Amino acid sequence: MKVDGKDMRPIWFDTASKTVQIIDQRLLPHELIIKDLTSVDEVIGAIKDMYVRGAPLIGATGALGVYISLVQKNNRGTDNEYLELECNRLKDARPTAMNLFWGVDRVRDVVLKEVSYDARVKAALTQALEVVEEEAVNCQKIGEYGLPIIEEISRQKNGKAVNILTHCNAGWLACVEYGTATAPIYTAFDNHIDVHVWVDETRPLNQGSRLTAWELGKHGIDHTVITDNAGGHLMQHGMVDVVIVGTDRTTRAGDVANKIGTYLKALAARDNNIPFYVALPSSTFDWSITDGIKDIPIEERDPDEIRYVQGLLNDKIQSVLVPPETSPAANHAFDVTPARLVTGFITERGICKATQEDIMALFPDKKI
Numbered sequence: 001m002k003v004d005g006k007d008m009r010p011i012w013f014d015t016a017s018k019t020v021q022i023i024d025q026r027l028l029p030h031e032l033i034i035k036d037l038t039s040v041d042e043v044i045g046a047i048k049d050m051y052v053r054g055a056p057l058i059g060a061t062g063a064l065g066v067y068i069s070l071v072q073k074n075n076r077g078t079d080n081e082y083l084e085l086e087c088n089r090l091k092d093a094r095p096t097a098m099n100l101f102w103g104v105d106r107v108r109d110v111v112l113k114e115v116s117y118d119a120r121v122k123a124a125l126t127q128a129l130e131v132v133e134e135e136a137v138n139c140q141k142i143g144e145y146g147l148p149i150i151e152e153i154s155r156q157k158n159g160k161a162v163n164i165l166t167h168c169n170a171g172w173l174a175c176v177e178y179g180t181a182t183a184p185i186y187t188a189f190d191n192h193i194d195v196h197v198w199v200d201e202t203r204p205l206n207q208g209s210r211l212t213a214w215e216l217g218k219h220g221i222d223h224t225v226i227t228d229n230a231g232g233h234l235m236q237h238g239m240v241d242v243v244i245v246g247t248d249r250t251t252r253a254g255d256v257a258n259k260i261g262t263y264l265k266a267l268a269a270r271d272n273n274i275p276f277y278v279a280l281p282s283s284t285f286d287w288s289i290t291d292g293i294k295d296i297p298i299e300e301r302d303p304d305e306i307r308y309v310q311g312l313l314n315d316k317i318q319s320v321l322v323p324p325e326t327s328p329a330a331n332h333a334f335d336v337t338p339a340r341l342v343t344g345f346i347t348e349r350g351i352c353k354a355t356q357e358d359i360m361a362l363f364p365d366k367k368i
Ligand code: MRU
Pocket: 053, 054, 055, 056, 167, 168, 169, 170, 171, 174, 175, 179, 180, 181, 207, 245, 246, 247, 248, 258, 259, 333
């Protein structure tokens, strides 16, 4: 996507230096810093500390991480035990997003088919870059399939702005291009449909107010940052036409794990008869489970992410303490929205209802 006229992605392979490079998302929107990833330890750190975040991007980073494991200093060449160890370390970086396991395993599996070191390195890079490109195309298709939803609302409103509420950052920064939840929004905007986005700030790390607002602003899309608690009020007053969110893991029966607070938006949407869509590439489905509340591991992060708030002060990014120094805090990073609250899934193969029957009809090739 374009940032100040320049094409940008959150991750890429620099062919000149043969290095994986990323945007350090911790510092956005105030600083745009690029970092190199040259070892598995650096990749794990970047995922854990959320230099890179968002399910599809974590998957792409994990995929490139397997390539890095083969070329980093002190690599152990064609040693399979070493490869498994590094892959397992990558997969342990964050527990909720399905894409991480999917991306790492996909590259690992092609590497294991090659015998020589050079062939392994080549296969790893080719496959990892395929993952990156495929996710970009998948998100573009999500945009195309999601467009009619926004078009129809716009038609019903006689061309007045369609108000879309989104939670967290499910934009291109969280993917490779277009985003998941934002893909239909970008596509609608590019097709001259009047849209306005309510951006949940998404405490504690403010992926909404820092990242979604930045992305939308750079694309010229009208948006307003709101507190995480405002959505229900706006819905009661007819100020939200549709909710579109992303997901980190969705079961084959349609239960959706996404950033903490998503469930409350789904409840409010249902109470106010507002459609609640989840946009995702198939790499985010966990085909092995049906019960999201029981079976999706929910990450618990450092309570300091809640206790401290980061922002720009005197031209410097700084952190300030909010609660009393001694008050404990609990940082559950995701929640699960049951399938019954989801109007539909927008995927790279089209839209389906949030039922096992409809999901599997769209993805019959995904064996259980
Ligand atoms: O903790 P994060 O920032 O990695 O969480 C990201 C989300 O919850 C996104 O909504 C999700 O990955 C959507 S897919 C683009």
